Amino acid sequence: MASGQLSRAEALACSGCRHACHVMLYCDTNTLLFGSIPIRHIVLPLLLPQMQMRFDGLLGFPGGFVNLSEESLEAGLGRELLEELGVAFQILEEDHVDSCFAPASSPASSTSPRLITHFYTKKMEEGQIRAVETAAVTTATDHGQEVLGMVRVPLHSTKGGGGLASFLSHSFVGNARFQLLHTLLRLHLVAPEELREALARSLKIQARASEELRAALARVEGKTNLPHHSPAHTGSAHLWISIRHKPKGFHQRIDPTATPAD
Numbered sequence: 001m002a003s004g005q006l007s008r009a010e011a012l013a014c015s016g017c018r019h020a021c022h023v024m025l026y027c028d029t030n031t032l033l034f035g036s037i038p039i040r041h042i043v044l045p046l047l048l049p050q051m052q053m054r055f056d057g058l059l060g061f062p063g064g065f066v067n068l069s070e071e072s073l074e075a076g077l078g079r080e081l082l083e084e085l086g087v088a089f090q091i092l093e094e095d096h097v098d099s100c101f102a103p104a105s106s107p108a109s110s111t112s113p114r115l116i117t118h119f120y121t122k123k124m125e126e127g128q129i130r131a132v133e134t135a136a137v138t139t140a141t142d143h144g145q146e147v148l149g150m151v152r153v154p155l156h157s158t159k160g161g162g163g164l165a166s167f168l169s170h171s172f173v174g175n176a177r178f179q180l181l182h183t184l185l186r187l188h189l190v191a192p193e194e195l196r197e198a199l200a201r202s203l204k205i206q207a208r209a210s211e212e213l214r215a216a217l218a219r220v221e222g223k224t225n226l227p228h229h230s231p232a233h234t235g236s237a238h239l240w241i242s243i244r245h246k247p248k249g250f251h252q253r254i255d256p257t258a259t260p261a262d
């Protein structure tokens with residue numbers, strides 16, 4: 001068993017622990033990206049796992065805290081899914097994948113009692129997943145508040161190294177990235193070699209993003225002395241803002257080093 005992992009029985013026996021349950025919904029589809037372009041690594045039938053952008057800007061799976069004195073793990077997860085996705089789900093014990101102590105980086109881990117996260121997967125029909133995507137932005141009470149939107153996980157790789165690699169380089173809550181990777185392998189949604197390649201690319205994407213963020217921070221803090229018309233000035237670290245009442249396409253450059261009187 002991986003470090004921090006518990007059996008379901010051990011997890012339920014932890015009297016002082018808090019519990020949170022999350023689920024990965026996924027389906028098969030024959031849809032091709034861009035119609036028919038044979039992008040390397042596209043898997044047929046494609047599999048579409050779902051995640052969500054949370055209120056804190058992190059990616060995670062739908063779900064949340066469960067109160068074991070009032071409900072079972074699965075009933076609590078069903079309640080959370082109704083709030084976040086606007087759809088009533090029947091999550092079963094057989095959908096349970098694993099339970100583990102949340103890592104120290106998890107938002108709820110800084111407070112005691114300890115948090116145990118339980119992970120589930122549920123395979124659906126493509127039409128059901130599409131209905132969930134619609135309900136998540138129409139009837140779900142959490143939409144626009146705790147949940148900013150549902151996102152599909154791209155399992156393919158583009159020629160430029162995008163797709164899964166780019167997705168994995170985003171920030172995830174708690175052990176959600178590990179849950180995703182483990183599940184992609186366990187359900188054979190991605191081959192180990194493809195995943196290894198995507199992770200290696202993802203590290204490069206993150207390194208580039210770190211450089212861009214450092215450059216952006218330096219500009220915001222007024223630490224760069226780049227002349228305003230230098231070609232380097234048009235790089236991605238430059239901040240631009242669209243002005244709504246100006247003609248379409250008009251952009252005003254924001255100089256973060258300027259005082260309001262400038």
Ligand SMILES: O=c1[nH]cnc2c1ncn2[C@H]1C[C@H](O)[C@@H](COP(=O)(O)OP(=O)(O)O)O1
Nearest residue numbers: 020022060061063064065107108174175176
């Ligand atoms: O997707 C996840 N995978 C693993 N752990 C997660 C995930 N999402 C959240 N968490 C951790 C960190 C959170 O503090 C707790 C509770 O989850 P959350 O979804 O934020 O709970 P509520 O909706 O507020 O009930 O679990």
